[in-house]
Amino acid sequence: MRICVVVGALWLGCQSAPPAGGAAVPSHSPAAASPVASAVNDKGNAGDKGSDGVWTNLMPAPNLAGFRRVPIDPLAEKAVWQVRGDGTLLIDGAGAKEMLLHEPAFGDGVLHVEWRFLEVTSDKPIYNGGVYVRTQIDGKAWVQLQVAHADKPPVVGDLIAQVPGQTERINRFQTGPSPAAALGQWNTYEITARGKNIELVVNDQPTVTWSDCPMPTGHVGLQAEGSPIEVRALKWKPL
Secondary structure, three states: OOOEEEEEEEEEEEEEOOOOOOOOOOOOOOOOOOOEEOOOOOOHHHOOOOOEEEEEEEEOOOOOOEEEEOOOOOOOOOOOEEOOOOOOOEEOOOEEEEEEOOOOOOOOOOEHHHHHHOOOOOOOOOOEEEEEEOOOOOOOOOOEEEEEOOOOOOOOOOOOEEOOOOOOEEEEEOEEEEEEOOOOEEOOOOOOOEEOOOEEOOOOEEEEOOOOOOOOOOEEEEEOOOOOEEEEEEEEOOO
């Protein structure tokens, strides 16, 4: 037997009545996922409300819909941004120097990124890249949280920026040792942008704070520069 419910002009649907002594089993029709972003929580489930907002998954689709490749050097003539079958993003940065920016801009919020370097087998390996917040879509003004293993700054945990009307780059380097994970191990970045303040936490350790960011809004994204990087999480929560 089927039971149907109508309230006024609102159709609420039908479901089969339960067998005697049993519980009804509701039908389920999943909503279509956005090709660009969907609401997720820390475990990837829909609808988790954080302290002030909902996490939105920004991991790109294979066609990079909703993202823009922005040249720093001329765009590489190869597949720099490769989305794998399991949803992880491989950044093939060898011979490339460019941004991948999420096209909708954001204001105050938290950007969460989980990434790792893939080992390079060469005499002079390069381990470099970056994460962006409050960045112009043309890439002319930007805030970058550095992703690099090097002998001197900027390295993992440092902040650099280029702002309108200023020719010199802004450097905010951590005072202690970098909390970077070993090559091949996962790193977590939590970047909080609130008003003029940009704060970076790397692997649960605060590293730098910049308190004078002049761009109140901007785009978030990633940088390809010289090395292979794998990304398994990229999400945003508004504040």
